[in-house]
Amino acid sequence: MSYFAPRHTLRNVLWIGFFAAILAAWAVMYAMSRQAGVDLLGRPAEGMGAMMGPAPFDVLLGMWAVMMAAMMLPTMVPTLRAYEDLIYAMNATWGGWIGVLAGYMLAWIGFAVLITGGQFALLGAGLIDGMGRATSLWVTGALLSLVGLFQFSRTKAICHGVCHAPMTHFLGHWRPGIWGGIRMGGTLGLYCCGCCWGYMVLGFTGGVMNLLWMGLATFFMVLEKLPQVGHYLMRPIGSALLAGGMTSMVLATGLLS
Template identity: 60%
Template sequence: MPHLLRSSLWLGFFGLILVSWWMMITMSTSMGLDVLGRPDAMGEAMRRMDPRMDMKMPMAEFWPLAWMWAAMMAAMMLPTLVPTLRAYEDLIASANGTRAGFIGVILGYFAVWVGFALVLAGAQLALLFGGVIDMLGIAVSRWFAVALLLAAGLYQFTRAKEVCHGVCHSPSMYFLGHWKTGFGGGFRMGLGLGTFCVGCCWAFMALGFAGGVMNLAWMGLATFFMVLEKLPQIGHYLTKPMGALLIAGAAIVAAWPHLT
């Protein structure tokens, strides 16, 4: 029975990730975008729409945007939680961790990212009505894209990134220092881990505004890197090289405007 419960929880966890990706693919297709975020004729028409028009558009309303960002958080950030959940599983065997606590960690972690999704939805509306991005969430000015790439690249070298990444990179140490039992304890630890994870990865989410928030290629690459960055064996070797790549990307976009 314990093995059946363990398998069911893991299957449910990965099923949620797959459903989230399916939702993102469906939303991207419905907006007339291909996997690289390039619009077809319908997408171009939507891109040129004025958000101040009387016609109601989901991409110009808070709650549809919040739902989209929450699904994106599930698709992109839940895969990065796998090393953390493995660390918690070790404590189920060696300490007094429970399956209820396992669920609590997931829900606490995701609750923080849903909160961040609300912030991003508000930011997208502000940028849209400010004329900085278009209806598809793509930067109108290449200089805004340059600023995002540069900010994300520089952040990789900061002390804040180092501290937050240290927690995400070594979740076992966090659990040992903040250990609480049961569902409530797992939920509180999930909240803490989620907060550090937002501190570690917020810049990669903001980069969506550079090439389009529904760009599935960007979502996939960002998810892949964030998973690698949290792996105990290699994660700490990747942070600063990625920062250098992002800064180089900012320089390239600044020099060749046709890339945006």
């Protein structure tokens, strides 16, 4: 069969569309940051910080949903590659491939709803400002320490184990067709939320429109998903976050000033 047979043409279209969606999501986030008047570090233009208030819930939810696509779609490459292998080895289909992708993103959109609500709760408590930035070094230190400790937890290990080995999950919970793909993708997405929620919460340390944080978080989440190195990175990352948290708290005391 020629490489340009219909099956391979569909494969190429789907993968090109997938990567185009990632680029589009990042482009939208950049446009949103420019519209909000912030730089790549999420800092508002001079004189604007005090005037900027929180966006409405639906606007924030839309921002988080796009952010989930920009940050989490790149981490899906090993999962989608694993499912693609089953197209040639089992009764998997490209419709199921689309279903896995859709189910995964549905889980993260659900997480976007939760973290949007969390942002309003933190704002109401005075722990973050209207730009989603921690209002004190104590808050920054607490968030860094919380996520750092989570890297050593049993929950992190379990969730990462599933995300890290999508083929094992597919073979153990196989469901054919597009609806089966949605179900398996949704389950994987929930495990991924359990594994990576901390990276999202860290956005509140420097502002949720901080594109540098988004890029670094995406980079580390992609590394954690790589079969060759993922298991070896969780604890070093956790140690670095704990060190950052303790440093922030020491600075908050003013002992080093």
